[in-house]
Amino acid sequence: MRKRRAKEWKLWMAENGHRLLAFARTWAPCQADAEDLVQEAVMRLWTVQEEKGGHPPDLPLAFSTIRFAGLNRHRSETRRKKREESVLYLNDFDDVWLDPTMEDDEDARQLREEVAQLSEKLREVVTMKIWGGLTFAEISEALAISPNTAASRYRYALEQLAQKLNRTKEVDHG
Amino acid sequence: MDDLDHIERRLRESLVPRGFTDRGVQELNALIDGLAGEEESTSSRRWIWVTGMAAAVVGAAGLAWNAMPARPVPLVVRTAPQPGIQLVSTSEGVVSAERAGDWLAEEDGSLLEGWHVRVVNEERFHDEATGQTVRVLHPRDEWVMMPVSTF
Numbered sequence: 001m002r003k004r005r006a007k008e009w010k011l012w013m014a015e016n017g018h019r020l021l022a023f024a025r026t027w028a029p030c031q032a033d034a035e036d037l038v039q040e041a042v043m044r045l046w047t048v049q050e051e052k053g054g055h056p057p058d059l060p061l062a063f064s065t066i067r068f069a070g071l072n073r074h075r076s077e078t079r080r081k082k083r084e085e086s087v088l089y090l091n092d093f094d095d096v097w098l099d100p101t102m103e104d105d106e107d108a109r110q111l112r113e114e115v116a117q118l119s120e121k122l123r124e125v126v127t128m129k130i131w132g133g134l135t136f137a138e139i140s141e142a143l144a145i146s147p148n149t150a151a152s153r154y155r156y157a158l159e160q161l162a163q164k165l166n167r168t169k170e171v172d173h174g
Numbered sequence: 175m176d177d178l179d180h181i182e183r184r185l186r187e188s189l190v191p192r193g194f195t196d197r198g199v200q201e202l203n204a205l206i207d208g209l210a211g212e213e214e215s216t217s218s219r220r221w222i223w224v225t226g227m228a229a230a231v232v233g234a235a236g237l238a239w240n241a242m243p244a245r246p247v248p249l250v251v252r253t254a255p256q257p258g259i260q261l262v263s264t265s266e267g268v269v270s271a272e273r274a275g276d277w278l279a280e281e282d283g284s285l286l287e288g289w290h291v292r293v294v295n296e297e298r299f300h301d302e303a304t305g306q307t308v309r310v311l312h313p314r315d316e317w318v319m320m321p322v323s324t325f
Binding site: 018097158161 | 177191192198203206
């Protein structure tokens with residue numbers, strides 16, 4: 001029984017782990033922290049799901065659990081950062097969470113930087129939709145917002161990205 | 175609208191989130207095995223041991239996990255031997271520092287240089303039942319701007 005449950009969860013992680021990690025990465029300053037965040041979420045979800053037969057959770061619950069763990073970690077990090085004001089975190093160094101598929105694609109690198117600069121609310125919706133594969137209904141469930149709000153944030157984020165990229169191109173060509 | 179479709183397509187096609195590291199996959203599998211009660215490998219046992227104690231410390235620190243969708247955190251009960259585990263000490267230290275080659279000028283003209291610093295936070299726990307002491311290490315990378323006084 002336990003082995004079957006473990007196998008079920010491993011299959012679920014093999015299918016969805018990369019989505020959860022991509023979302024966790026938006027809450028973590030580096031890859032290792034993002035992986036820790038996913039592990040923390042899995043532990044919590046395991047317990048939560050015990051009351052529901054022990055099966056892996058729905059994706060919206062998994063995303064919201066990662067978000068919760070990320071928020072909690074962010075709060076304690078913020079407290080620590082206030083004590084160490086000169087420290088800037090390794091957010092945009094070599095440890096990037098989005099890789100351009102083509103190394104020499106300058107547009108892709110620019111796009112990655114613009115995604116990183118989106119506000120938290122916009123970036124999480126984009127991440128859940130594009131790389132998490134969630135529907136607006138699922139995003140709304142995970143974030144406890146209405147589907148319309150989720151869709152609006154997504155559209156607004158894409159508009160911002162388009163504007164910034166167009167502006168950059170104008171500068172480059174002008 | 176074309177612009178938005180184009181951006182959406184570009185996001186999907188030209189940017190790829192990084193996957194788990196090998197270590198991350200191994201730890202996740204060990205975690206799941208451990209949660210399922212399969213303690214066949216030493217590594218999974220060690221992971222749960224560390225996780226349990228870390229969870230105990232988190233609990234002791236009074237962090238509020240009330241917003242959890244379902245009932246909160248019996249993880250401590252599950253994974254850690256409850257009585258007799260004590261946090262003995264915590265310490266933090268820089269284990270390596272390298273110049274990153276980045277510079278920043280402040281408004282008053284003073285120069286700052288970027289350093290890539292590896293910091294390790296260490297917590298020591300003592301288990302009264304077994305007499306063992308366990309160290310939990312939390313390494314992290316930081317980017318520090320240091321004033322430049324000499325060239």
